[in-house]
Amino acid sequence: MEKFVINGGNALKGTVKISGAKNAAVAILPAVLLSDSPCTVENLPEISDVSTILKSMSALGADIKAINKSSVVIDPRPVKSYVVTKEMAEGMRASSYFLGALLGRTHHARVAPPGGCDFGVRPIDQHIKGFEALGAKVIIESGMVDAKAKALYGSSVYLDKVSVGATINIMLAAVKAKGLTVIENAAREPHIVDLANFLNSMGANIMGAGTGVIKIRGVENLHGTVYSIIPDQIEAGTYMVAAAATGGDVLVENVTPKHLESIIAKLVEAGATVNEYDEAIRVSMKKPPKKCNIQTMPHPGFPTDMQPQIATFLAIAEGTSIITEGVWDNRFRYVDQLTLMGADIQVDGKMAVITGVKGLKGAPVKAVDLRAGAAMVIAGLMASGITEITEIDHIDRGYERLTEKLSALGAQIKRVVVPKPSSNLKQA
Numbered sequence: 001m002e003k004f005v006i007n008g009g010n011a012l013k014g015t016v017k018i019s020g021a022k023n024a025a026v027a028i029l030p031a032v033l034l035s036d037s038p039c040t041v042e043n044l045p046e047i048s049d050v051s052t053i054l055k056s057m058s059a060l061g062a063d064i065k066a067i068n069k070s071s072v073v074i075d076p077r078p079v080k081s082y083v084v085t086k087e088m089a090e091g092m093r094a095s096s097y098f099l100g101a102l103l104g105r106t107h108h109a110r111v112a113p114p115g116g117c118d119f120g121v122r123p124i125d126q127h128i129k130g131f132e133a134l135g136a137k138v139i140i141e142s143g144m145v146d147a148k149a150k151a152l153y154g155s156s157v158y159l160d161k162v163s164v165g166a167t168i169n170i171m172l173a174a175v176k177a178k179g180l181t182v183i184e185n186a187a188r189e190p191h192i193v194d195l196a197n198f199l200n201s202m203g204a205n206i207m208g209a210g211t212g213v214i215k216i217r218g219v220e221n222l223h224g225t226v227y228s229i230i231p232d233q234i235e236a237g238t239y240m241v242a243a244a245a246t247g248g249d250v251l252v253e254n255v256t257p258k259h260l261e262s263i264i265a266k267l268v269e270a271g272a273t274v275n276e277y278d279e280a281i282r283v284s285m286k287k288p289p290k291k292c293n294i295q296t297m298p299h300p301g302f303p304t305d306m307q308p309q310i311a312t313f314l315a316i317a318e319g320t321s322i323i324t325e326g327v328w329d330n331r332f333r334y335v336d337q338l339t340l341m342g343a344d345i346q347v348d349g350k351m352a353v354i355t356g357v358k359g360l361k362g363a364p365v366k367a368v369d370l371r372a373g374a375a376m377v378i379a380g381l382m383a384s385g386i387t388e389i390t391e392i393d394h395i396d397r398g399y400e401r402l403t404e405k406l407s408a409l410g411a412q413i414k415r416v417v418v419p420k421p422s423s424n425l426k427q428a
């Protein structure tokens with residue numbers, strides 16, 4: 001077990017380079033299973049969610065060769081299995097993408113239900129609705145989701161809720177179905193567009209990704225490709241907020257500024273100076289933030305995956321800010337941890353009322369999930385004194401070389417091994 005130890009109070013200064021997008025990578029890698037020849041995927045982030053997906057693909061039979069730290073060549077031809085067990089998926093949300101990918105590949109998929117961060121109930125009814133519309137029979141038995149079809153036929157699917165996962169899964173299942181599939185009320189996140197671009201580079205015919213209506217004309221075969229994943233919108237946003245929250249001045253490189261518009265808008269509203277370049281954004285802040293109200297929404301709204309980080313920043317704002325969580329039922333579990341550091345936040349259902357305090361104080365806290373963990377890191381950097389963050393395996397799921405990147409910006413942060421309690425110690 002490891003923890004982060006942060007000696008807070010340093011303003012972040014310098015340049016940070018953003019890695020490939022987690023939520024694009026975890027969709028694009030399973031999509032390789034739809035190809036009839038090897039694919040090269042570049043700009044993969046070195047994070048545990050990516051290694052879990054690659055291990056699952058290898059267990060399915062794919063031949064995977066690393067070219068360097070961020071690129072792999074995957075030959076899906078040896079894959080015979082259509083089963084992804086609970087052990088293979090290791091509680092990862094994106095394991096559900098094997099359903100769409102294997103259903104599209106061999107018309108049969110058997111996958112352990114997805115895990116991932118705990119934000120309350122995480123249903124997959126819209127994924128199932130999509131598979132059934134394409135002609136699959138979906139049953140849940142013995143703790144596995146089983147989707148099977150004799151053949152898949154294009155169809156119209158209206159999503160009752162804008163869902164990133166359902167949009168991706170339906171695209172994966174429909175790309176080789178016979179005829180035209182139309183997904184209405186589709187999610188518009190940058191990773192949806194990236195997946196569509198990846199599939200189109202393999203010979204797919206997908207139109208409208210990035211809008212609310214995606215049209216997929218099925219093709220018989222998909223071929224190998226070489227594809228580079230987009231930069232991670234949320235990793236970029238996390239460093240942008242960390243720069244502002246510590247009163248720093250950071251150039252965040254290798255980003256797509258268009259993906260960051262809502263985050264830029266809120267940082268500017270809070271008083272930060274933000275300069276946009278072609279592939280970089282500079283964020284600096286000299287004064288304490290001003291209060292700001294935020295509602296999270298599907299893209300292009302303010303991303304729910306930045307909600308804990310921006311709430312932490314607003315914990316030291318002048319005045320009272322209100323954050324409304326518009327995507328998940330329960331994404332304020334981190335608030336108890338921030339309160340331990342002196343934040344004044346009241347949560348009522350999907351709303352958090354943040355009364356700004358003068359500053360945070362270091363304390364032992366937990367990363368209750370991935371983005372909550374990122375928020376604790378930002379809190380530790382802002383706080384006076386020492387913050388120790390445990391359960392950092394959540395953070396490792398989505399942030400590449402976090403301690404190295406932050407140290408290069410002047411943060412005092414280290415990863416420390418927590419010794420196991422000695423078995424000789426008598427229990428009190």
Ligand code: EPU
Binds near residue numbers: 023128164166327
């Ligand atoms: N929903 C349903 N039925 C479904 C699917 C979703 O009711 O069949 C609901 C969910 O309960 C939620 C809302 O729809 O209230 C949105 O869920 P969505 O399906 O969009 O989420 P997801 O695909 O499970 C992805 C990201 C999350 C991110 C959300 C929202 C991946 C691997 N995960 O999850 O990312 O919060 O979209 O943008 O892409 C993260 O990176 O930290 C993370 C949690």
